[in-house]
Amino acid sequence: MTSSKPGMTRIEAGENAVPRRRRAIEAGLAIGLVLLIAVGAVVASTISRHEDAQAAAPANNAAAELKLGYFANVTHAPALVGLSKGFLQDALGSTKLSTQVFNAGPAAIEALNAGAIDAAYVGPNPAINSFVKSQGESVSIIAGAAAGGAQLVVRPTINSAADLKGKTLATPQLGGTQDVALRAWLTSQGYKTNVDGSGDVAINPTDNAQTLKLFQDGKLDGAWLPEPWASRLVLQAGAKVLVDEKDLWDGSLSGKPGEFPTTILIVNKKFAAEHPDTVKALLKGHAKSVDWLNTAPAAEKTSVLNAALQESAGAALPADVIDRSLKNIVFTVDPLAGTYPKLLKDGVTAGTTKQADINGIFDLAALNEVTGQSISAAGLGKG
Incomplete structure (x- = not known):
């Protein structure tokens, strides 16, 4: 039994069926191709959206290591406390924290400019001098640490x-x-x-x-x-x-009578540009240290500081020395930016720096973001 029309031979019917099967196959292929193109477009669109989302998300710029300098002085208590109580390392997370102890600011600045450290607690004048010598390329002041105490x-x-x-x-x-x-x-x-x-x-x-x-x-x-x-x-x-x-210091420059910057926190500009999230983390730990110093009971404060001095300087201090020192110091994240034109002028008078434009020496944007404050850069940088 065949499906050929009446009058057709078996051969004629077979020959006529071949084009029909070919057309059916070609039609199926065409439909499959259309479906494949459609699926491909959907997949490509999904991949594109995923890539766009990845591009929009911030890159992980955390540094593998942060090398921090500080002094074994009570005026550097935010560093001492931050290290002793783990505030700095906790804030830095997976970033390794390495430290180096210095006796004075110029040596710390030299190490920072040489790449031996990435950030440092120093006095304001060495930071000003470095900024002036490098024409603003070396360091940024990112926070205050201590006022008074000299x-x-x-x-x-x-x-x-x-x-x-x-x-x-x-x-x-x-x-x-x-x-x-x-x-x-x-x-x-x-x-x-x-x-x-x-x-x-x-x-x-x-x-x-x-x-x-x-x-x-x-x-x-x-x-x-x-x-x-x-x-x-x-x-x-x-x-x-x-x-x-x-x-x-009568307060006319800082708005805070008797307060002048003794210790500040600075960072190498290149490091800050490459690792902004690490700088923010450092500032979080630093702010927590300052808060602790301003709220901790006196006895606990003395104990923690003495233990930290023992570790960093090899010797603890009598309680009366610590107590007298702390009475002379105000711990603050405000670098008192309004005092810096006078500090620059004093450096010129002393013969240790030259007159220059120090606009741009401050970058307090991350500090204000971390603390929720509005600390002024006094027109000398980002606030």
Whole structure:
């Protein structure tokens, strides 16, 4: 039995069926191709949307390691506390935190500019000097840490500025914040000083621990020092305060009488550009340290700081030294940006820097984002 029409031979019917089968196959292929193209378009669209979403999402720019510098001073308590209580490492998460202890700012700045560290707690004048020398390319100030806590302490026989002529004084390091403060103050008193140690008053930049010993041995007449070293000379070596630096700041520049920046947090600009999330994490840990210092019970604060000083400097301090030091310091994330034109001017007067435009030295945007505050850069950068 066949399906051919009447009158067709078997061969004719078979020949006629071949084109029909071919057309059916071709039609099926065409439909399949259309479906394949449609499916391909959907898949391509999905992939494209996924890639677009990936491009829109922020890249993971966390650094593998953050190398941080600080001093074993009570004025660097936010660093000491942040390390001791784990605030900094906790905020940094998987980023490894490595640290290096310095005696003064210029040495820390040198290490930062050489790439040995990425961020540092330093005094403001070394940061200004680095910014000026690099024409704004080296560092950014990203937060404050401590205000106050620096004094000129001298022998009991010295009662006024007039008694300093021909005397020998010390500072932690040439070009450091206390060195600049001393030289600028002596200039205001009519004295001439030189960076080579000559002049009406000799200034010998000296390691803080060595300053204490030299003073005790009668080889120094005094020193302009940060805490706890000012307190150590007073309580352990019989010195007296001739100038408390807070008395030189009336608040007209910062809006906070008696407050001047002693310790700030800076970061290498290249590191900050490559790892902005790591900088934010560092600031979170830093802000937590400052908050803790402003709220912790006095006894706990003394205990934690002494343990941290023991680890970083190899020696703890008597409770009275810690207590006196803390009374002279205000811990704040505000770098007091309004004081920086004067700090620059003092550096020029001291002969340790040159007059320059320091606009752009601050980048407080991340700090304000992290803390929810509106800390001003005083027109000298991002706030």
